[in-house]
Amino acid sequence: MNIIADPQHHGAAGLPPDAEDDTATGAGAWLRTTSSNTDLAKLGDVQPEWLFKDCDELFRGIYTRAGTGFAAEVLAVCSAVVGEGKTTVSVGLAVSIAQDFPDRRVLLVETDLQRPILADDFGIQSSPGLLDCLVNKEPLLAAVRPTFLANLHIVPAGVAASGRGRPLRSSHMAAVVDAMRQSYDVVILDLPAILANSDASLLTDLADGVICVVRAGITPVAMVNRAVEQIDPSKLRGVVINGTDSAIPGWLRRLAGI
Amino acid sequence: MFRKLLEAFFRHKLLVLLPPVLIPGIVSPIAVVAMPPVYETTVSVWIDHPPLLNYNDGSSTWVSGVQSQSGRLSELLRTRAFISDVASRTSLAPLVGSAAGQARLADLIARDVSINGTSGAATTSVTDHLLVIRIQANTAQLSYELCKAIVDAYQEKTAADQTDQASVAVDFYQSQLQTAQQQLAKSTQDLRRYAISVQANNPDAAQPADAQSGFAAAMLDPRLGALQSNVQAGQLDVKNAQANLNQAQQSAMMSAQGQQYGFQVLDAPQLPTAATTQIKKIVIYPIAAAVVGLGLAAMLLVLLVASDRSVRSEVDLASGLRVLGTVPSLQLKRIPKKLRSVATRRAIGVPAGMALPASGGTK
Numbered sequence: 238m239n240i241i242a243d244p245q246h247h248g249a250a251g252l253p254p255d256a257e258d259d260t261a262t263g264a265g266a267w268l269r270t271t272s273s274n275t276d277l278a279k280l281g282d283v284q285p286e287w288l289f290k291d292c293d294e295l296f297r298g299i300y301t302r303a304g305t306g307f308a309a310e311v312l313a314v315c316s317a318v319v320g321e322g323k324t325t326v327s328v329g330l331a332v333s334i335a336q337d338f339p340d341r342r343v344l345l346v347e348t349d350l351q352r353p354i355l356a357d358d359f360g361i362q363s364s365p366g367l368l369d370c371l372v373n374k375e376p377l378l379a380a381v382r383p384t385f386l387a388n389l390h391i392v393p394a395g396v397a398a399s400g401r402g403r404p405l406r407s408s409h410m411a412a413v414v415d416a417m418r419q420s421y422d423v424v425i426l427d428l429p430a431i432l433a434n435s436d437a438s439l440l441t442d443l444a445d446g447v448i449c450v451v452r453a454g455i456t457p458v459a460m461v462n463r464a465v466e467q468i469d470p471s472k473l474r475g476v477v478i479n480g481t482d483s484a485i486p487g488w489l490r491r492l493a494g495i
Numbered sequence: 496m497f498r499k500l501l502e503a504f505f506r507h508k509l510l511v512l513l514p515p516v517l518i519p520g521i522v523s524p525i526a527v528v529a530m531p532p533v534y535e536t537t538v539s540v541w542i543d544h545p546p547l548l549n550y551n552d553g554s555s556t557w558v559s560g561v562q563s564q565s566g567r568l569s570e571l572l573r574t575r576a577f578i579s580d581v582a583s584r585t586s587l588a589p590l591v592g593s594a595a596g597q598a599r600l601a602d603l604i605a606r607d608v609s610i611n612g613t614s615g616a617a618t619t620s621v622t623d624h625l626l627v628i629r630i631q632a633n634t635a636q637l638s639y640e641l642c643k644a645i646v647d648a649y650q651e652k653t654a655a656d657q658t659d660q661a662s663v664a665v666d667f668y669q670s671q672l673q674t675a676q677q678q679l680a681k682s683t684q685d686l687r688r689y690a691i692s693v694q695a696n697n698p699d700a701a702q703p704a705d706a707q708s709g710f711a712a713a714m715l716d717p718r719l720g721a722l723q724s725n726v727q728a729g730q731l732d733v734k735n736a737q738a739n740l741n742q743a744q745q746s747a748m749m750s751a752q753g754q755q756y757g758f759q760v761l762d763a764p765q766l767p768t769a770a771t772t773q774i775k776k777i778v779i780y781p782i783a784a785a786v787v788g789l790g791l792a793a794m795l796l797v798l799l800v801a802s803d804r805s806v807r808s809e810v811d812l813a814s815g816l817r818v819l820g821t822v823p824s825l826q827l828k829r830i831p832k833k834l835r836s837v838a839t840r841r842a843i844g845v846p847a848g849m850a851l852p853a854s855g856g857t858k
Contacts, residue, residue: 292822292843299820325840326822332847358841358849385848448819451812457804462813475817478806480836482824484505485498495498 296333299326303448303474305334305423311414312474313444315428315437317464321452322479324354327427330448334423335389341422344381346392348405348440349429353394359384366395370413371404377416390421405436414443431464438467446474453481496800502807503799511796515788519781526780532770534635536642539762540564540626559623564758565610568628568649572604577648584644586637607631608645635767642764650758661747668743672736679729686722693719 305312314327331345346367347355356363361382369375381390417424426444431437441447447468451461465473483490504511542560571577578600579591590596609629628645632638809818830838841849
């Protein structure tokens with residue numbers, strides 16, 4: 238199945254509505270995605286179609302074991318420190334749930350205001366985003382962006398500006414999350430690193446379940462334990478180990494049975 | 496643990512393999528260059544027991560002549576007296592006087608003298624007749640001198656020992672012969688006196704005409720019989736002592752001459768003209784360095800595993816933490832390393848419309 242060009246998921250032109258607008262305004266970001274054949278060719282040995290077939294099953298297993306999918310809930314994805322792959326896991330879960338449950342609405346929310354990357358990844362404008370909803374009291378609808386998957390929407394973090402205090406600690410954040418609950422079946426909060434940003438542990442209180450991401454071979458066990466200590470044990474669904482790779486050659490692994 | 500060691504090895508293979516490669520690579524050329532030249536002198540000796548000469552050379556039925564001689568030589572080389580004797584025949588003579596010099600000589604002999612391929616005083620002989628003595632030294636002259644001195648000293652000592660033994664045996668049998676002769680002379684004198692006294696007391700008694708009549712006279716006169724048997728015993732002792740003396744003299748002579756045939760120097764020592772290539776040492780140093788390097792690599796590997804506190808698999812996590820899944824790294828070889836995590840995330844998000852990074856490095 239050609240996921241990228243599947244017209245079932247995309248609009249008539251294969252683009253979300255505002256993506257067409259972006260193209261028209263000269264942003265050109267979505268054009269990169271739609272002309273992804275060129276970019277995919279540059280990837281060389283990686284073909285996202287078969288890549289995602291494997292990843293799809295992988296994330297399906299993760300959200301199944303986390304007990305997510307059928308029930309309406311807010312799921313937070315956090316990590317101990319920065320760069321452990323929270324957003325990767327969040328995106329994977331969101332895409333996988335959205336594809337597996339076409340009748341359920343999925344929202345991916347970027348809450349790491351200090352390191353926003355979702356807008357850049359999707360090639361969309363950063364603002365309005367979550368920050369605008371919290372600070373400028375913009376309606377949530379203004380921050381929600383469609384994706385190629387009809388039932389998956391994203392909320393970018395927005396443009397960070399100094400002197401705005403700690404918006405994530407405002408009471409309005411809980412109201413925004415409640416509004417998300419009303420409109421979407423599954424809300425995935427991409428949290429900041431718990432040990433780097435204390436806002437993250439506050440946000441876990443707003444979620445129904447928390448998944449902690451650990452970068453294999455990087456994050457020390459002690460840091461993982463410290464991060465996990467800050468999460469309500471009843472909400473902690475489990476740990477996802479990201480970036481696992483074995484340096485042992487395949488033939489040796491088969492030979493030694495490891 | 497085995498898996499962790501393997502992981503650490505393949506993850507840091509360049510670092511781990513560095514000591515076993517680098518150390519022999521450094522040590523071997525230095526060892527070869529720094530190794531002093533060694534000159535070797537060889538002497539081949541033919542050991543045989545002359546079949547036509549019946550003498551005791553110390554050999555036995557159970558060991559060959561080579562084993563016997565090499566054993567003797569090895570044992571002698573452990574003695575200070577023999578080493579001093581050898582050294583005094585060479586340019587090492589000044590070392591003989593002091594205790595430190597003696598110790599140095601003993602070390603030198605133990606290290607540099609090889610008998611039938613075995614270094615030092617230990618010997619294992621695989622040949623029946625050929626005894627090969629090799630001497631290695633830092634100078635050609637010393638090597639030659641030591642080789643020649645050892646052979647000469649050994650030959651002289653063996654000959655001197657046999658001469659000493661022979662003279663002791665000859666002296667012993669000579670004293671025995673002398674005693675027997677004195678005893679015989681005394682017995683003969685007693686018999687003669689008795690015969691004269693009998694004849695003086697009984698002038699009418701006729702002298703026995705022959706042995707038969709003498710025997711009859713002895714039967715009639717018990718004293719005469721006893722004196723006659725004393726004379727006969729003395730004659731037998733003298734005869735036996737004479738035979739033993741002859742045997743000892745013959746053996747001494749045969750031993751002295753037989754030694755020349757039993758220990759024939761076939762290849763006399765010659766002054767070496769070129770240094771010997773020390774293949775064994777050239778090989779041993781790299782092997783020893785490699786062993787040391789491997790030991791260091793093993794220690795390094797254990798240190799790497801012990802110091803790795805990061806989470807690599809479920810077993811590293813605290814008990815009670817549930818692992819929902821593992822996301823493998825993508826092998827994006829053509830993507831710059833710093834962009835790989837971005838590429839992975841975007842590749843996962845492609846179905847939702849994420850843009851992939853170009854391989855050139857731009858987002």
